[in-house]
Amino acid sequence: QGVLSKNDLLAQGLRGRFREAGVFVTNWVSSPGSGKTALLETTMRQLTDRGHKVAALVGDLATENDAQRLKRSGAEVRQIVTAGTCHLEADMIERHLEGWEVDQFDFLFIENVGNLVCPSSYDLGEDLRIVLLSVTEGEDKPLKYPPMFHSADLAVITKIDLAEAVEFDRSAAYENIKAVGPQLRILETSAKRGTGLDDWIDYLLQAKAGTV
Amino acid sequence: QGVLSKNDLLAQGLRGRFREAGVFVTNWVSSPGSGKTALLETTMRQLTDRGHKVAALVGDLATENDAQRLKRSGAEVRQIVTAGTCHLEADMIERHLEGWEVDQFDFLFIENVGNLVCPSSYDLGEDLRIVLLSVTEGEDKPLKYPPMFHSADLAVITKIDLAEAVEFDRSAAYENIKAVGPQLRILETSAKRGTGLDDWIDYLLQAKAGTV
Numbered sequence A, B: 001q002g003v004l005s006k007n008d009l010l011a012q013g014l015r016g017r018f019r020e021a022g023v024f025v026t027n028w029v030s031s032p033g034s035g036k037t038a039l040l041e042t043t044m045r046q047l048t049d050r051g052h053k054v055a056a057l058v059g060d061l062a063t064e065n066d067a068q069r070l071k072r073s074g075a076e077v078r079q080i081v082t083a084g085t086c087h088l089e090a091d092m093i094e095r096h097l098e099g100w101e102v103d104q105f106d107f108l109f110i111e112n113v114g115n116l117v118c119p120s121s122y123d124l125g126e127d128l129r130i131v132l133l134s135v136t137e138g139e140d141k142p143l144k145y146p147p148m149f150h151s152a153d154l155a156v157i158t159k160i161d162l163a164e165a166v167e168f169d170r171s172a173a174y175e176n177i178k179a180v181g182p183q184l185r186i187l188e189t190s191a192k193r194g195t196g197l198d199d200w201i202d203y204l205l206q207a208k209a210g211t212v
């Protein structure tokens, strides 16, 4: 199998620490603008309203825009500014957890840098890797960016309120997702209209409970 | 100024070769699914119909899908499969030009890998770097991915036929583009409906003639 990379060693350490703390960790990846922040904000608000303790780390090259948006959910949020690095790495996660009592949280959401390529190679110690694909991007994206779809656990098709306006070919999208990621569960959501939110939250709670 | 990287040395060599051959070269960058291939296909078809000799190189992690689509324009097209590299580099361009008499072409279009981060650091010897931003991605993307907008020459807002459906905030988008890329000329197109195509082709011809 070979020697683990420095990142993967750190990630395994994080994974152990998260398990011990009882916090369920998800790593959100997609192209820029696929709707990670929008779906995260509404997810975190719903979980907080249901009494769960929620935190998020969000990575971007620049700005605190996404952290600002996520904070509106009432959760604890920190921005990771990578200043040029095109993906989050385990050491960035470790540094930005300092000062947080991680075992106070039920959920830790990690929003990765918008990038359908590089984040696939960096374990962050997560329980679940979630890849988003918006109906506006084109149905063949899974075939063209296979490592991301191959390495994820759940695929969420986003912005389905726009499906008709862009003549979204749903069966082609499903076929392509399954071709590169046969292991993927697939859900559909509209963060804008709330479509699919209940099913998605149910899935998340079951995944945390280990009953999915 | 410091020593040029290996890539930039190769790129300068390509730039000299392109200038000598009289071919006008553009490097197209954007997020996955912003509409590079769609706009390129219609652009290449129009130029070919007007009697220009056109070629394209298109980079992707996997598949020949984009090259297949671009070939429908009647131009010469080659696919560069990077098998994991998240951006095109000058050496890949050089290798894939072998066997082509470059001075037969008026235009060489290079479609980069869908990625709003990494391609910004790799000179390919182009005359013009074009960044695409679709109305569906969100108006704050320029602020969040500054290197790409900072290093480009032209910004094209794509899929404007969807502007109303996504409540596109045009003035916010322009403000943000200008904040990170004050040098950028900005055009708007819909590859689907042909909106903005004439202005875009005029701009391209003027850029080639050096009269823009």
Ligand SMILES: Nc1nc2c(ncn2[C@@H]2O[C@H](COP(=O)(O)OP(=O)(O)OP(=O)(O)O)[C@@H](O)[C@H]2O)c(=O)[nH]1
Residues within 6 Å of the ligand: A030, A031, A032, A033, A034, A035, A036, A037, A038, A039, A066, A113, A114, A115, A158, A159, A160, A161, A162, A189, A190, A191, A192, A193, B136, B137, B138, B139, B141, B144, B166
């Ligand atoms: N119509 C519609 N638009 C949406 C939906 N979700 C997000 N958007 C819009 O899509 C654009 C991008 O959304 P973001 O949430 O910023 O996307 P992101 O994946 O977080 O982007 P990055 O963090 O830069 O990679 C914004 O203009 C959102 O308003 C949706 O369900 N429906």
Ligand SMILES: Nc1nc2c(ncn2[C@@H]2O[C@H](COP(=O)(O)OP(=O)(O)OP(=O)(O)O)[C@@H](O)[C@H]2O)c(=O)[nH]1
Residues within 6 Å of the ligand: A136, A137, A138, A139, A141, A144, A166, B030, B031, B032, B033, B034, B035, B036, B037, B038, B039, B066, B113, B114, B115, B158, B159, B160, B161, B162, B189, B190, B191, B192, B193
């Ligand atoms: N409504 C509308 N859809 C468009 C337009 N241009 C492209 N699309 C759609 O957007 C999706 C992505 O288009 P592509 O041309 O594949 O985008 P791309 O930038 O080449 O994608 P990558 O090469 O993977 O980075 C496809 O479903 C296109 O049909 C447009 O002007 N209007």
Ligand SMILES: [Mg+2]
Residues within 6 Å of the ligand: A036, A037, A038, A066, A111
């Ligand atoms: Mg975001």
Ligand SMILES: [Mg+2]
Residues within 6 Å of the ligand: B036, B037, B038, B066, B111
């Ligand atoms: Mg393309």
Ligand SMILES: [Zn+2]
Residues within 6 Å of the ligand: A086, A087, A118, A119, B086, B118
């Ligand atoms: Zn990268």
Ligand SMILES: [Zn+2]
Residues within 6 Å of the ligand: A086, A118, B086, B087, B118, B119
């Ligand atoms: Zn890269």
